[in-house]
Amino acid sequence: MATADLPTAAYATAPGIGLTLERLRHAGALFDEEGDALAGFLSIDPPATVRRLIVRCFDSEPGLDGDSTLLHSVAGESGTAAGTIAARRVVRAAVELAAAGGCESIHLVVAREAALRIRRAWRAAADMRGEPKAAAHAIARRVALRWVDALHPIAHPVLLTRAVTGIELPPGRSAKSAGCWIVSASTLAALADYLETGRPCLSVRLMLGLPRGETMWVTVPLGTPVSQLVAHVTGSMHLQRIVANGWLSGADVPGDKAVVDARTQAIWLFDEFARPSVVPCIRCGQCVTACPVRLVPIDLYEAATAGATTGSRGADACIGCNMCTYVCPSHLPLAAAFTPSAARTEHIVEASAIAAAETAAPPPDEPPAHTAAADSRRLRRTSMLDPLPLAGTADLHDLLAVWWTATALPLLGAVVFFGAAALKLAAVAVATALLTEIVISGGRGKPIRGNLSHSGLMGLLAALTLPATAPVWAACYGAAVAVGFGKIATGGFGRYVWHPALVGAVTTQFVFGAGLAAGPVLTPRHLIFGDVSSAIPIESGAYPGWGRSRVPLGVNAVRVDPPVGALRRAADGAIPTGHEPPILVLLRDHLPPWEDTLIGATPGPMGATCSIALIVAGLYLVHRRMLSWGTPLGVLIGAAMIAWIFPLRETGGALRWFPGSATEETVPIGLIYVLYHLTSGQLVITAFLLAGEPTTSPMTRVGRWRFGLCVGCVLMLMRLYGIVEAEGWWAVLLMNTFTPLIDRISRPRAWGGGERAERASR
Incomplete structure (x- = not known):
């Protein structure tokens, strides 16, 4: 993560215009990134100690581009006047909020790919020396522009705190315990609208994904039932599924009780939804690599499905990002099995914050805000229940296809230097492996469709361990042992202990040892189509090299040490x-x-x-x-x-x-x-x-x-x-x-x- 300090700016605030707790209570349903109402958090007695206000200026998740849309208007075209004005509004709101919360610094965190376009606009926004000097007081703040690789789930408060401060929060700790208060740029834009117009935030702009793959932006009043919104947009269309918020961390909308709240960023409508089929874990470790908090999700999943309890360094550290489920090629519902309830409902607003927003008396000319706050509480308590089952970027068949492609490259090299004999051995081994899988798995009444490709791959690898002059029966024996014993007998697909192809290779070497000596190599004039059986021996001391050796024209191959x-x-x-x-x-x-x-x-x-x-x-x-x-x-x-x-x-x-x-x-x-x-x-x-x-x-x-x-x-x-x-x-x-x-x-x-x-x- 890189950092650039912006110029120190004196932000002038006229008397009676500053952001007070009373005014913030009337601003509407505004929440920070940890689900706390802004007014509710500031009303805590004694107040929480926060030293940094972190503004998330990038999308919280792929597909949710509300914040990036705002940033496009902020950045403008290379920092135009319109972009500077938009940026100044957001920065002003950040300064007002930081002053109300007693924050010592403001960190504007943007995506690395957008940093160069946005930097000029933010610099111009921070330089407010042209403000009128008739202010009652000035608040000087050091504003830092930081950029990160905006890859999910970096927007999570725990990870964003780590990116800005370097502190890894222990399980159960919030960003505020590390002195960080995190809000999004969209929240600050809504707060800026309130500061300028005096109208509270009683609606939300969200993305609506239609069944035909189209998307549209809609502005919806807070507290609107999701069913009413869907009926207005789709009419009588039958929907199989309605998902709120993102694809990775979203959740099913539970019936007619869910309403739109300030945390609703998107609603996706599906007229058909096919759940991916689950296959056994192959221990590929992709979930371990993807986990941002260094857990071993498959171990937690197996422990949870077996009814075991996990320790303090297990599932309680999960942040519920669903990355493990997303990358799993076996489509196992990893996060759904062990994610603690606290992580699933982390966006639920504390009762004290809701109470503070509900009991505040609204200004005479403003509609009551407590109804929206109460509806927001009900939405959060009903929508964040079960993680969304996901189909990641690759499934097991894609994984095996990649391995097949990689294994085909050395086979191609073998065909070039050893001729059709190499291709014949490979074909016989693959056919034997497939037949072994069908006979054994089919006879045991177990499904074989997902295993056939893997068994064929093991047969091909077993063939690659043989010399091209090996007898055909050696290839058959090696492939059958690889699948029958190395794979199925030692646990089956995803559970075997030793590499099946190598189990077949060492047993074949033991049985056919004398017939597996290193074979000859085709000469440069007879590549691919030559016959390795017509080879002449050459002593190593008299062999100048493959391309330099002189052999009779009728000789297809040479046998060397x-x-x-x-x-x-x-x-x-x-x-x-x-x-x-x-x-x-x-x-x-x-x-x-x-x-x-x-x-x-x-x-x-x-x-x-x-x-x-x-x-x-x-x-x-x-x-x-x-x-x-x-x-x-x-x-x-x-x-x-x-x-x-x-x-x-x-x-x-x-x-x-x-x-x-x-x-x-x-x-x-x-x-x-x-x-x-x-x-x-x-x-x-x-x-x-x-x-x-x-x-x-x-x-x-x-x-x-x-x-x-x-x-x-x-x-x-x-x-x-x-x-x-x-x-x-x-x-x-x-x-x-x-x-x-x-x-x-x-x-x-x-x-x-x-x-x-x-x-x-x-």
């Missing part, structure tokens, strides 16, 4: 080096050019060789927010750290520690050695496509970092010291076992913790 095999032998001291550095001999005589490991022109599992395709797939998943960037970076950093530090064994048996720091005639051969490790074997596919599988990896950001680091370290240790051949698969499966523990120790600190919040609460 995979780079990861040479790296393993170097770690074991199995490469004779003489008196030369072992890394130099390894790079010069036993490894292909490094670019071959990038483009995929090396033997290995058909989906693990093309590093460029895998990196692009991972970046696509990160861009679509289906993969946390901490997981692949953690794997790469952990693997690089182990490769850099842990020793190579020289010919005489001596250990050479820190091989990553080796140099030869100023050439960083140690760094090149580490890069070969990062782009060879199973490391890249593990980092970008396997380790971040949603169900079997941690949900929190810190947990994903730790998970990735552990996977990278375990993978590299297994590679260097020859514990198992499929080091990537075993590293992920091993860390899948510890995912619940990592989640438990990586749980984010609950909102409102720490010494700073404790000082604020005191």
Whole structure:
């Protein structure tokens, strides 16, 4: 958040024109952002201590553009005279209100994208040196213009207080406990109208969303029954649903008892409404990422549905923003299950504030305001009951479609360098996985529609772990085990413990071990359409590289030693080096050019060789927010750290520690050695496509970092010291076992913790 101090301005107030408590009581139904009537709050004895008046100058929620409409008129065209006059009215009302509440400063908080357009108008509004000097007294205030990223739910008083002051309010505390009084620009505009005209605010301007997708602005008297308004606009149209306020934090309008109050910003009418179907949680962690107060909504949801009670650092810290429900691809009603009643009805005005507004005697020439106040109380007590069930921006099918797209990229690279054999294995594995899902789930009487796409994806991933020359039965076996045992037998969709595709991969390796050796690579002249079965072997020392090798014209493919095999032998001291550095001999005589490991022109599992395709797939998943960037970076950093530090064994048996720091005639051969490790074997596919599988990896950001680091370290240790051949698969499966523990120790600190919040609460 950025801050710009505006010029100190002396605001002149003529005698009898200032905002007094008596006049504020007659201003009408005006409320702050925490639901307190302005007059009711100022009438508290002893008065509450507030030091800052925070003016929210952006929309409280997407789709509710009442405040932005006002700001467009305020900003004008690059700060025109009309915009300056409109801004001055709002600033004057803010100063009057701050003086009545004893506030020391005023903070005008605007959206970052509108800050440049609005800043000039606000500066001109704050500079009131041209005011008449016949004022009885002057009130000097330091007005600060601040801008924030106006993304929901930053407009919530708790979050807005954090953005302005840096204080995280403990559960149950209001912004006023931190010395902040928050009002919206629309409220100040209504107050400015009253100060200028003397007419109380007895109507509200709200947005009306019609069933056909159209919207219109209407001005409605306070206390108007919602049913009467709807009948006036739609006539006898049958409506399935009426929703008050925003899409994210709105609520159903309960029958004929609801009335329009000062807090009503919009009413949406639906002639048809399809509730999204709910599917089991896949532990993707998107609700954890979206929660602005650092809760783990899925854990609270499961505890609430199981009848368990949550502690002080659980549901009581929820602010009821509904972001977790909005982003959940499974459409689980997360917030509705655990949101405390205090958060659902936080806009209910306190009885003392209502009483103060009701008992005030109105001026003789003004209509009574207490009727509107009483009706406002009834609306708030009847409309804020149940959160609105939402369909977010992506559902489970969209999520799986993104993963299918990402997985297709390494498959495309496999087809290029291994030919139609790779495509045949992938098709057989996907078909077997689908058939396994239909037979097992269908036989058990469970729905299979939502699981078919996921099972097919697991079959494809299992196929990518095989070499292109693997027998077809190996692909069938791996896909069937992946779905039947790895997925269904260990808990089912969204509940399995280990990555299903890797369960199928390691069991296939155990059963078909001899037939899963690294296969040949097509030559540059026979890409895609070549036959990998007609390959000739080439010794690693005589292999200049994929693009530089000279083979007979009739040869479609070459069989060479995979780079990861040479790296393993170097770690074991199995490469004779003489008196030369072992890394130099390894790079010069036993490894292909490094670019071959990038483009995929090396033997290995058909989906693990093309590093460029895998990196692009991972970046696509990160861009679509289906993969946390901490997981692949953690794997790469952990693997690089182990490769850099842990020793190579020289010919005489001596250990050479820190091989990553080796140099030869100023050439960083140690760094090149580490890069070969990062782009060879199973490391890249593990980092970008396997380790971040949603169900079997941690949900929190810190947990994903730790998970990735552990996977990278375990993978590299297994590679260097020859514990198992499929080091990537075993590293992920091993860390899948510890995912619940990592989640438990990586749980984010609950909102409102720490010494700073404790000082604020005191």
